[in-house]
Amino acid sequence: MTPLIEANRVSRTLADPEPFTLVCDASLSVAPGEMVAIVGPSGCGKSSLLYLLGLLDRPTSGSISIDGRVTEDLGEAERTHIRLERIGYVFQFHFLLPELTALANVALPMRRLARLTGDQIAERAAALLEKVGLGDGAGKRPERMSGGERQRVAIARALANDPAILLSDEPTGNLDSANTRMVIAEFQRLAHEEGRGVVCVTHDATVAAAADRRIHMLDGRIVAGD
Amino acid sequence: MKGLMVLLDVAAAHLLMRVRQTVVAVAGVGVGVGFFLAVSGMMIGSQNDFIKTLIDSAPHIVASDEQRSAARQPALDAFPQAAVTVRGVRPQDEVRGLKDWPALLADARAIPGAVAAPTLVGAVAVRFAGRTEAVSLNGIDPRIEGKLAKIEESLIGGRLIDLEARPDGIIVTRPMADRLGAHVGDTLVVSSSAGTLQRMRIVALVDPDARAGFYAGDIAGYGLLRTAQVLFARPNVVNQIHVRLPNPQTAERDAARLEARWGYKWVSWEERSRDILNLLVVRDVIMYAVISAILVVASFGIYTAVSNSVADKRRDIAILRAMGFTERDVQVIFLAEGLAVGLIGVLVGFGLGTLLLEALSHAPLTMGGKPLVLPLDRGLRQYAVAGGASLVAALIAAWLPARKAASVDPVEILRGAA
Structure with missing residues (x-):
């Protein structure tokens, strides 16, 4: 089976102001239906690796393939399109657009992809909110939601274009234990029931324990994995 | 453009969330356009009135x-290719x-x-x-x-x-x-x-x-x-x-044709008033320079509004980019914000300008004890110039911050937020 993500000896070095290696020689692969946690101390390069895997950043060396497609030589437009279509992001801070309702936030990626009609988009956005337990909150703006609700909207938005890959950066960092359990359960369901590849950067031992595999990083390197 | 509506919706949402700043920017453009119309209406109206007087005051x-110039000597016409010098010629008394x-x-x-x-x-x-x-x-x-x-x-x-x-x-x-x-x-x-x-x-x-x-x-x-x-x-x-002539604008051409045929001096009203018309051109240049400055100043409001929007929305830009919106999408969002402010400002300015022209037309002015009605130009051309110039100024004013927004590195923002 082709891995959803395959990173091969990926490094990322900042040249300015002084040379600094964020990620060094990292190799990993994520298969469909797999939930992988990347763990390690702060500043070890977890988030940097996630941005590389999600095509938000380009490696200084090494290669990353998404769905078996090598991405180094792709132009920015193609990489952006892959992000739009194949990758969903969930961050520690929900990053919902404060001007838009929950429904409008979830609809954003679908409207940009423009594969569905307006009615279909509204229907799917409502269904996604329902799925994360926010069926009643579709018309709410982020300012009127709790932290857990916002994060659930962010998950629904990440799933809007039905991506094969879900990348999350400290998704439970701002959540209480009940919401943390809800997020973990949702990630597991997305991986195990829907066959998506879920990569989760986390400090949270509960999240790490819930993952199928854990990758440990230190000083930019992958030092262990199970 | 595929997915354009979502970009326009995000732009509209940004503007609506910053109502006060949007209103100030719209008012700036509106006042600029309104006074452009009033000032140019007076200046061009008086100029047209003056030219009409010039045309009507005497034959075209x-x-x-x-x-x-003195008539050519026959010898010059007889030997057009030759080097002919005619000396001691005294023009005949006509x-x-x-x-x-x-x-x-x-x-x-x-x-x-x-x-x-x-x-x-x-x-x-x-x-x-x-x-x-x-x-x-x-x-x-x-x-x-x-x-x-x-x-x-x-x-x-x-x-x-x-x-x-x-x-x-x-x-x-x-x-x-x-x-x-x-x-x-x-x-x-x-x-x-x-x-x-x-x-x-x-x-x-x-x-x-x-x-x-x-x-x-x-x-x-x-x-x-x-x-x-x-x-x-x-x-x-x-x-x-x-x-x-039925059309005074053909006077110069008709005069030249008649002069070429008959030799006598045929002077059009334009030639007769050349110095004054040249002065009017200089006046036009000064007028447009001054009133264009009003529009440029108004566009600073748009620049400020869009710049502040970009500064406030760096995280939103980063997440939009992470979601799969392109740099161009981001640029379009902020250009649309500037253009929307410019467009609404232009419409407000059209209303204000029309009101100002109406007020000027009823201004109780006198000259030499007689009521004076200001000659005003209310032509669509002035509206088109004011509207067009304002929208171009709005686009330029928005383009700079929009370009900056498009160049935002999402990783830098996301890393900073983490």
Whole structure:
């Protein structure tokens, strides 16, 4: 089976102001239906690796393939399109657009992809909110939601274009234990029931324990994995 | 463009969340456009009124018995390729007056819709009650001259056609009559350089304040053509042909064509008023420079609004980019914000400008004790210029911050937020 993500000896070095290696020689692969946690101390390069895997950043060396497609030589437009279509992001801070309702936030990626009609988009956005337990909150703006609700909207938005890959950066960092359990359960369901590849950067031992595999990083390197 | 509506919706959401700043930016553009319309309306209105007066005050083309340069020597025409020098040439004394003027007149009248009249102009001295004044007497055909310029509307005390009823009639200007102490009905003694003396009765006065668009100066006087010919002892001679065209804008072209054919000097109203028209161009440049500055200042408001929006929305930009929105998408969002502010501002400005023009048209102004109605230009052209210039300024003002927004590195923002 082709891995959803395959990173091969990926490094990322900042040249300015002084040379600094964020990620060094990292190799990993994520298969469909797999939930992988990347763990390690702060500043070890977890988030940097996630941005590389999600095509938000380009490696200084090494290669990353998404769905078996090598991405180094792709132009920015193609990489952006892959992000739009194949990758969903969930961050520690929900990053919902404060001007838009929950429904409008979830609809954003679908409207940009423009594969569905307006009615279909509204229907799917409502269904996604329902799925994360926010069926009643579709018309709410982020300012009127709790932290857990916002994060659930962010998950629904990440799933809007039905991506094969879900990348999350400290998704439970701002959540209480009940919401943390809800997020973990949702990630597991997305991986195990829907066959998506879920990569989760986390400090949270509960999240790490819930993952199928854990990758440990230190000083930019992958030092262990199970 | 695929997915454009979502970009416009995000832009609209940004603007609506920053109502106060959006309103200030819209007001800036609105005031700029409104005052642009009011100022340009006054300036162009007065200019058009002035040019109309220039056109109406005299015939569109005047042919006179002068030549722009001495006639070419026959030897030069006989040997066009040769090096010919003609020495000791003295131009022949020409008999004054237009030769074969009926043919010239017929040619001028051949222009569709044109009216042309023969005129004999000469200097005379008029005497009344011991006072003497110099007058430039125009011997005219009153039936045709009335169609050439708005002289009839400027007359007081009589009509142009009265000259036909009284061949010894003369029309002088009111200031001239005031200087002589004469009134309509008084008889002046008129003497010409030919030594002829004639008593002529004032049948009407030209009023310089009539604002009918006609006034040829204080010393102009009008009499019958045949009376002038007798006075100047030049029977059947005319030295000017006055032409009025259906379209004054063709005067320069028609004058050049007639001059090329007949040799005499045919002067269009544009050539006659060249210095004034050049001044008007300079005035236009100054006007547009000043009122464009208003629009540029208004665009600073847009720049500030969009810049602040970009600064506030860096995280949103980063997440949009992470979601799969392109750099161009981000640029379009902020350009649309600037354009929307500009567009709403332009519409507000159109309303304000229209109100200001309306107020100016009813302003209780007087000149010389008489009510003065400001000539205002309310043409669509000014609206188009103001609207177009404002939208271009808005786009430029928004483009700089939009470009900055597009260049935001999402990783840098996300890393900072983590």
